[in-house]
Amino acid sequence: MVIREHNTPPVLLNKRKTHSSVILCERSQILENKLPHNSTPGTNLTNLRFLIQITTEYDKISFMNRLITVQSKRDVPSKYRNTPIELLFEYHNFGRLKDVYSLPQLLIGMCMDNRKHLRLPDNFAFILRTGGANLIHNDFAVSYAISVGAIKHIVLIGHDQCGMVDLISRKEQFIQGLTENAGWDRQTAEEHFDHSAPIFEIGNEIDFVLRESKRLSLKYQKIIVVPLVYRIENNLLHMIKSD
Numbered sequence: 686m687v688i689r690e691h692n693t694p695p696v697l698l699n700k701r702k703t704h705s706s707v708i709l710c711e712r713s714q715i716l717e718n719k720l721p722h723n724s725t726p727g728t729n730l731t732n733l734r735f736l737i738q739i740t741t742e743y744d745k746i747s748f749m750n751r752l753i754t755v756q757s758k759r760d761v762p763s764k765y766r767n768t769p770i771e772l773l774f775e776y777h778n779f780g781r782l783k784d785v786y787s788l789p790q791l792l793i794g795m796c797m798d799n800r801k802h803l804r805l806p807d808n809f810a811f812i813l814r815t816g817g818a819n820l821i822h823n824d825f826a827v828s829y830a831i832s833v834g835a836i837k838h839i840v841l842i843g844h845d846q847c848g849m850v851d852l853i854s855r856k857e858q859f860i861q862g863l864t865e866n867a868g869w870d871r872q873t874a875e876e877h878f879d880h881s882a883p884i885f886e887i888g889n890e891i892d893f894v895l896r897e898s899k900r901l902s903l904k905y906q907k908i909i910v911v912p913l914v915y916r917i918e919n920n921l922l923h924m925i926k927s928d
């Protein structure tokens with residue numbers, strides 16, 4: 686099948702229904718449904734806005750296609766039954782009434798983003814909040830939760846619209862903000878950004894949380910590490926489809 690997209694070369698699709706072909710088919714459906722009549726591709730601001738809108742919707746669909754909505758206990762994979770992972774879904778997604786805990790049951794790593802909050806009982810979990818749920822500089826705290834806190838499960842929670850994606854696009858805002866709000870001189874602020882942004886850039890939210898979970902699994906081999914995604918739109922936790 687050949688799909689000719691808005692102002693782009695033809696896209697060849699495999700007849701096999703692969704993950705990417707599903708996404709491309711959905712993208713073409715959006716284009717068919719929303720393409721303005723009598724439009725001349727790429728020639729004016731309206732079309733530019735249209736293309737940005739389409740790209741945004743496409744990215745959203747691509748993101749969503751990689752997630753599993755967890756709406757009831759049946760959606761929790763059987764390997765997580767009767768574990769703190771299932772409890773996390775019950776408290777946050779299903780609204781289970783909060784139980785009383787005296788000891789932590791798991792470690793949660795999640796982004797510092799202010800739009801996210803978890804509905805959890807007191808004392809239920811250690812929570813490490815960092816940019817993009819990146820725990821690369823928090824291994825001592827992770828080790829502490831495992832050794833002293835005796836937790837056996839780690840959940841890493843990425844989220845959509847994460848500020849740690851495409852940091853370079855906010856470089857100027859970062860430099861200006863530090864100079865105006867914190868009194869830094871411009872050169873120091875720029876050097877700070879140039880040094881740190883490559884360390885904290887996560888690329889794609891889902892891919893990053895998968896990679897970071899794998900890193901922790903290899904480092905702490907007796908610990909169960911589960912990558913999840915929090916969607917800002919519905920404030921719910923989602924599983925990630927395995928490829």
Ligand SMILES: [Zn+2]
Pocket residue numbers: 796797798816817818844846847848849
């Ligand atoms: Zn974030």
